[in-house]
Amino acid sequence: MNVIVCVKQIPDPAQPGELDPSTNTLKREGKLILDESDSYGVEMALQLVDKAGEGEVSLISMAPNGEVSGLRTALAMGAAKAVLVSDPDLAGSDALTTAKVLAAAAKKLGDADLIIAATESSDGYTGTVPEQMAEVLGMPSITFAKSVAVEGGTVKVARQTEAGYDEVECPTPALVSVTAGVVEPRYPSFKGIMAAKSKPVEEVTAADLGVTPVGWAGADQQIVDVAQAPAREAGEIIEDEGEAHLKIVEFLEGLKVI
Amino acid sequence: MGIDNIWVFAQETNGAATPATLELLTKARSLGGTVSAFVVGDGNAIASTLGEYGAAKVYSTGDLAGNLPGAAGAAAMKAVIDGGDRPDLIMFPQNYEGRDIVSRLSVKLDRTVLTNNTQVEVDGDSLKVTTPVFGGEQLVTTTFTGEGPFLAAFRPKSFEPAPGDAGAGEVVSAPVPDLGATGGAKVTAVHVEETTGPKLDEAAVVVAGGRGLGQSESFEMVESLAKLLKGAPGASRAIVDAGWVPYSMQVGQTGKVVKPSVYIAAGISGATQHMVGMKGSKNIIAINKDAEAPIFGVADLGIVGDVHKVMPKLIEALQGR
Numbered sequence: 319m320n321v322i323v324c325v326k327q328i329p330d331p332a333q334p335g336e337l338d339p340s341t342n343t344l345k346r347e348g349k350l351i352l353d354e355s356d357s358y359g360v361e362m363a364l365q366l367v368d369k370a371g372e373g374e375v376s377l378i379s380m381a382p383n384g385e386v387s388g389l390r391t392a393l394a395m396g397a398a399k400a401v402l403v404s405d406p407d408l409a410g411s412d413a414l415t416t417a418k419v420l421a422a423a424a425k426k427l428g429d430a431d432l433i434i435a436a437t438e439s440s441d442g443y444t445g446t447v448p449e450q451m452a453e454v455l456g457m458p459s460i461t462f463a464k465s466v467a468v469e470g471g472t473v474k475v476a477r478q479t480e481a482g483y484d485e486v487e488c489p490t491p492a493l494v495s496v497t498a499g500v501v502e503p504r505y506p507s508f509k510g511i512m513a514a515k516s517k518p519v520e521e522v523t524a525a526d527l528g529v530t531p532v533g534w535a536g537a538d539q540q541i542v543d544v545a546q547a548p549a550r551e552a553g554e555i556i557e558d559e560g561e562a563h564l565k566i567v568e569f570l571e572g573l574k575v576i
Numbered sequence: 577m578g579i580d581n582i583w584v585f586a587q588e589t590n591g592a593a594t595p596a597t598l599e600l601l602t603k604a605r606s607l608g609g610t611v612s613a614f615v616v617g618d619g620n621a622i623a624s625t626l627g628e629y630g631a632a633k634v635y636s637t638g639d640l641a642g643n644l645p646g647a648a649g650a651a652a653m654k655a656v657i658d659g660g661d662r663p664d665l666i667m668f669p670q671n672y673e674g675r676d677i678v679s680r681l682s683v684k685l686d687r688t689v690l691t692n693n694t695q696v697e698v699d700g701d702s703l704k705v706t707t708p709v710f711g712g713e714q715l716v717t718t719t720f721t722g723e724g725p726f727l728a729a730f731r732p733k734s735f736e737p738a739p740g741d742a743g744a745g746e747v748v749s750a751p752v753p754d755l756g757a758t759g760g761a762k763v764t765a766v767h768v769e770e771t772t773g774p775k776l777d778e779a780a781v782v783v784a785g786g787r788g789l790g791q792s793e794s795f796e797m798v799e800s801l802a803k804l805l806k807g808a809p810g811a812s813r814a815i816v817d818a819g820w821v822p823y824s825m826q827v828g829q830t831g832k833v834v835k836p837s838v839y840i841a842a843g844i845s846g847a848t849q850h851m852v853g854m855k856g857s858k859n860i861i862a863i864n865k866d867a868e869a870p871i872f873g874v875a876d877l878g879i880v881g882d883v884h885k886v887m888p889k890l891i892e893a894l895q896g897r
Contacts, residue, residue, distance in 0.1 A: 413689065438830065444692070446675060446678065446682065449646055454683055458761045459761065461675075478823055482767040484765065486762065540719050547713055555875070556877075558882070573859055575837070576897065
């Protein structure tokens with residue numbers, strides 16, 4: 319079984335985010351890391367391929383600057399190869415363009431039984447790309463999967479809902495978006511990290527894939543203003559020395575909650 | 577031109593229109609023009625409510641027969657648009673179904689989609705939407721520069737719902753066309769998790785726990801305190817991912833947006849992902865042992881201390897009342 323996983327390389331979320339004042343988009347300079355949300359999809363794919371006993375996991379990613387450090391992490395976990403769409407003309411692309419590009423990259427890799435993506439990235443969290451990709455590819459999809467199994471050409475998913483979960487079945491090929499926590503992502507071993515250095519990462523441009531890069535101009539949206547949100551007034555912060563719970567009781571009394 | 581024709585993706589739960597649906601209809605009405613509701617499922621049960629909140633017309637696909645709403649809803653909407661009713665704007669709630677439908681529809685219409693919005697206003701023939709970023713610290717305003725239909729998804733509780741003075745909406749059938757391969761996914765069983773007490777996104781008091789609780793057993797403190805205050809227990813993504821509590825308890829970007837009058841965060845550091853879901857609470861109490869935790873930046877009352885010491889004493893004090 320062959321599985322393609324969509325991965326995003328993002329600025330380290332531990333560092334505070336910043337908008338580029340000239341373009342008003344998220345700054346993506348410097349080292350990028352594998353989005354933690356995607357590590358679940360990579361792990362899920364590796365487990366499915368392991369269970370099937372044949373096939374491999376491939377990665378697709380899009381980044382404006384040829385960045386591969388996040389991809390290397392996923393390769394070190396056990397993915398076999400990657401296609402990186404790197405093209406300065408893609409800077410400023412909206413989610414729809416991203417989906418078109420990733421769909422073309424998936425096609426380039428060829429017949430996959432399953433395409434896996436996270437439900438949303440940790441930096442942009444638009445949350446539309448997986449389902450848009452499925453539509454571009456004319457594929458069925460199951461979103462918000464909290465467990466995934468593949469048996470004889472059918473993918474079976476427990477799909478998270480507002481009220482609980484649904485059991486959903488779908489013939490492959492299909493696209494599945496997985497929630498964080500679906501599996502425990504493995505840590506890359508030293509051997510895996512060494513092996514990842516020589517695994518193939520094919521770098522292509524949007525034009526190579528036959529997608530017209532649109533970037534800023536074609537995004538059909540323009541940021542016109544960035545403003546500071548009204549800040550909450552600073553509250554009272556106290557150190558607990560054994561009696562702080564009384565302060566909470568007093569606060570709740572003041573609000574007439576108790 | 578202008579924004580004359582607005583659709584709202586409308587949802588039903590237990591025979592009633594969801595709060596998010598009524599919020600969006602109320603907002604749509606205020607933008608002027610005609611408002612229609614689009615129900616992906618059977619819309620008859622809620623047509624009168626939808627009408628009351630401003631929908632002159634209620635499109636109804638009828639039962640989905642096991643199809644997931646994403647592919648089915650988008651195809652049904654596209655069929656109505658191709659049939660001649662072309663909206664200038666379609667508003668979606670930022671939730672599972674809204675997200676799936678708007679995504680597929682954006683490809684069918686080849687239109688961009690703006691998500692996670694909290695405000696919208698008409699700007700000539702276009703629209704401006706506002707989106708909070710970085711946990712709500714900054715507000716980004718974006719305008720659509722292409723042609724409509726403009727597609728936008730809004731966070732729950734962005735608008736105050738209020739009924740108008742119109743009667744029931746006229747129900748118009750909008751059947752799901754043949755989905756081909758995209759209709760391959762079928763629901764085979766539905767599981768509903770039992771809940772007691774007030775609903776998380778409607779409770780006046782929410783007590784939420786995070787990784788600072790240390791172990792899943794400690795979540796009992798959160799539940800006890802919530803019960804004592806007649807509130808609902810909630811959780812950060814970290815402990816939902818860790819499997820301590822079900823996803824239905826998650827507060828934040830990927831979970832519920834809550835705006836209770838009191839929010840108590842126990843052992844929650846305040847990641848961006850969490851803050852966007854609770855920052856609108858009227859009063860915030862935070863208990864965390866790390867004085868540098870971002871949650872203290874939004875707290876009205878912050879206790880720098882160990883949840884395992886503060887919470888039991890607090891529970892005991894309240895039990896004694």
